[in-house]
Amino acid sequence: MATFPVINMENLNGEERGATMEIIRDACENWGFFELVNHGISHELMDTVERLAKNHYKKCMEQRFKDLVASKGLDGVESEINDMDWESTFHLRHLPESNLFEIPDLEDDYRKAMKEFAVGLEKLAEQLLDLLCENLGLEKGYLKKALYGSRGPTFGTKVSNYPPCPQPELIKGLRAHTDAGGIILLFQDDQVSGLQLLKDDQWIDVPPMRHSIVINIGDQLEVITNGKYKSVMHRVIAQTDGNRMSIASFYNPGSDAVIYPAPTLVEKGAEEKNQVYPKFMFEDYMKLYAAVKFQAKEPRFEAMKAMETTSNLGPIITA
Template sequence: MATFPIVNMEKLNGEERSATMNLINDACENWGFFEIVHHGISTELLDTVEKMTKGHYKKCMEERFKEMVASKGLEAVQSEIEDLDWESTFYLRHLPESNISEIPDLEDEYRKVMKEFAKEIEKLAENILDILCENLGLEKGYLKKAFYGSKGPTFGTKVSNYPPCPKPDLIKGLRAHTDAGGVILLFQDDKVSGLQLLKDGEWIDVPPMHHSIVINLGDQLEVITNGRYKSVMHRVIAQTDGTRMSIASFYNPGSDAVIYPAPELVNKAEEKNNIYPKFVFEDYMKLYAQVKFQAKEPRFEAFKTAMEDTIRVDPIATV
């Protein structure tokens, strides 16, 4: 079995740059995921984020989760649950406007730490997008510009905890899906595993590693790259022991951004039969909300027929 791709970002600055860029390109083409180490975010900040996130769950969310489990009788289920995930979550929005001051129960120090974390993750996301541009032969800044819309990208973080589950064979931590957006940067627990991706018909574990960031590609990058890079199905398997922490930050297009395959990546002979549509990101998200846990291909097809004649596409100017 192929080894899950792990990228040392420091090697981009030395004589191993070419090999490292090739590793990233291969991961994007064949996995939809890769894991990065030495990415420039301080280990002290990551340790603080982890400590405070786990503390916040214990103090403010654990009891509520137990009450939900009891109210739904989940510990006694006998057949697979298909409309619920075994997770406790809250969402932070960073761009275009932050809602971090409005989230209840967060201590001031935790808010401050998560703001700092979001700034670092945003910088890393934009760095990753430029690395992808280079590998794709697109101008530097193309993907950021494609995501921009009129108010800049949409950027937010889903903070999740996956508590011990008595029936992990019947209740998924998070059901299988592809991510709707752009590039996803995940800071996950390094002691409790559970994240898996689907490759060549098999579920493969994404290895938990101390201080690493997992990168995965969303549907929008599949469309913009005209299918050269793919978003892939992934899921979280709940564990019987230990609570798994997951902090997933989504660097997505702005709500009014028009998404379509980069012209440089479209073969002229295939242009008329191209399977990837043009659409407004907000419209895609409305459809995705209804069919998140279903295959992505019908989503693309729905927009191909509905939107093709309604949007005039201008070339993206890059700086």
């Protein structure tokens, strides 16, 4: 099995740039995931975010989760459960408007750290999108513009904890799925593992690494690249020991962004395959995704293709 791709972003600034870009290309085409080190977000800030996130869970969410487990009788479960996840979560929205100061129970230093962290992640996401443009032969800024919509991208964070589970073989921390959006940036626990991706019909562990950011490709980038880059099924395995922290930030299209394959990539791929992904509004995709998140993505694309014939989405914008 090939080694999980890890990219040292400092190598983009010197003689190893070409080789590093090649690792990114291979990761996008063959893994759908890669891990970044030396990504420009300070280790001190990451340590602060981790400490505050874990303290917040313990103080404000742990007992709620235990009460939920008890109320559903999950602590004594004997057969596999396929309709829920063993996770405790809350969501933050950063763009187009932040709800950071509307979330109850968050202490001011936690809000401040998450705001600073989100700014760093947004900058990193846009830097990565331009690196992908370079590898794809698209002009700089194309992917950011493709996701923009009328009010800019949607950017938010899902803060999750995966508590110790007495029966991890019977319930997943998070069921297998692909992510609906654009590009995902994950700050995961480096002590407790659990994240896996599906590659060549095998579940592969995404290795926990201190101060790294895990990147994965969402469904929208698969559409824009006309399948050259693919979103990949992934899941979280619950563990009997340890509480796994996961802070996943989603750089997604604006709700009214019209998503469609980049014309130059359709032309380049025409000889190899006739498949062209659909054109649709991101908001419509999300309505469908909400109902079928834990099912295969291909029927979602087919449904969008069927809707395309009855929708008038107007002229497409080219970068």
